Amino acid sequence: MDVPLLVIVVIATALAFDFTNGFHDTANAMATSIATGALKPKVAVAMSAVLNLVGAFLSVEVAKTISGGIVDDAKITPAVVFAGLVGAIVWNLVTWLVGLPSSSSHALFGGLIGATWIAAGGDAVHFAKVVEKVLIPALASPLIAGLIAMLATYLTYRLTVSADRRVVNSGFRVGQIVSAGLVSLAHGTNDAQKTMGIITLTLITAGMLPASAGPPVWVILCAAIAIALGTYFGGWRITHTLGKGLTSIEGPQGFAAQTSSAAVILTSSHLGFALSTTHVCSGGILGAGMGRKLAEVRWSVAGRMVLAWVMTLPAAAVVGALASEIASTGTAGVVIVALAGIAVAGGIYIASRRKPVTAESTVNQQIGSTDEPETFEVAA
Template structure:
């Protein structure tokens, strides 16, 4: 390893913190349905997911190349403090959506942070617009739709094949299938998402002159990024697991198997092609598709609407936070220190707020109460109303007292 300055060291540490938040933020992608159907105990599920995320980090570097030499033009004057500001924007948004229990995209938070910081510090020429469209925006629109359709068809086919079988006899087999497919999603998540942090660290090393332009991530970068995302995964993002497993639809074992298999296939294919898509959007789309695919299932579209609104807000919101951080970081050493202090204070405040109503492995399978607070209120306010004669989403959000009174009485299955 060549000489690394203090600033680049700070960027590397911040990138690994983001990778850690990515791990616990996205644990739900692989394990929410497996936990909600009882196929695996919660702690066993997150431990398995952590190990497979670590293994997946070593399988490819194509997505890392998209980050380190794709959406941001490394030759346009990008400095390490720009990358630092972008990471701060991504971390703060990840923490806010985790507090709200919303499975938003860690990937898009990272992209939005990097783009926002680059626009402020370098200008529009520092962003490769065509790469953003082709490698980020188009996959963001297509991936959840493709995964949702695949999961819907797979769910219909699964129930059709097993229509004459004893549900109790087949449930055990489907749960075993869920464990295998959840492992595949975890492997795919490590292959896709751990690489994003590898790409950011490599970009920082390139801008600091530590490695040559267009270089692959060094081995120590791969190891550290894989370890950070695995550790975050093991700690478990229980708040988002509850939303994915219980808040979108009531999931049976055949649905969980179909949803996870479709999601894993989509993520692995995109990783091979170098598309840095959102695993959160893919897995959420699969869960919704499985709900549509099972006859009699109920998809909670109010929750889905808030999720989609959060997806739309992620890029600009993380970008705005990163732009403000970049303005401060550009002032010099004191500015960088100020950004670090403010980011630490914000994350600490969010964590303390989460302790008021803690969610962990012991209560993760309880029916979720509609989340409250400024973040979810803002997301609900911009949620588009559904097409047709259905009431607007805002009207479907019950008051906290009504939710509390009806939560225990809500049926476990549709």
């Protein structure tokens, strides 16, 4: 397989990852708006898709972090990048199937680190940069978003304690439309850049771009369209978990969670931190749950999510390492990895159709509902 053809394969795989990132992370922006009834499911994902598209054009700082900061581009080949992408896609699909909002970003980092390590050695991975730009933001961002959301929720309920609850919730549901839009914009700004960075890294390793080059315009456009399309198809399984599973969400809580998340993500994107929007939005929702008196936070669900977060980077790294070991052998190895990835993706899709979750089966949480978990009717 000559280099130009391999580069095309890697670019197509990167855009496939970008698509899975879109539908995997739709819930980050829209779960609380759907849960409170501020937006209908299909309207929510359409709005999110458009704003993801726009957000992708706002910055390239995160893309530069990935294309020139995580691994040594002089020591790897496009086949290694391809293997890392396969590791990320497989983990994205597995967690989507079980409805766990894990991090697409960390799946990508894990896959790339594992593939690079096995192909070029530990020296080819810039671990100091990984700690600075990935691990520290991963720990700090959900805590910051959660604290802001908790404080905002607490103050909101204290200041409106004598007001009519139905009127308050109705007003904040309108505000949620704006805050959900901000999260979608922020998601496009941060997450689409990761695919831009991967494609740019591929072009650099193939000698088609100089080292430290930024993403070309066509790369930005393709990444923006891919994540927007993925967002439009909607990740309803994860939307259920974030919108219903963690805590019961009312209008003021949804507004607080979304606004705090958008602020953290946009700030981090400006600084070039490739954080996880999943971690941030989940932290915001948990904080909003803790900020409302008598609201039940389902810590068992939160515990499962945190476990998925912890497992994401190493699990994707293992898959990326195995794929890299095979893909680095040459054309036959790349073909084998590609076919194996397609087979796994097909198997996961078939498994998902046994118990599908669609926009129609996503039940909006109505104002005044109890804190008890709702029963979801899943479409046959």
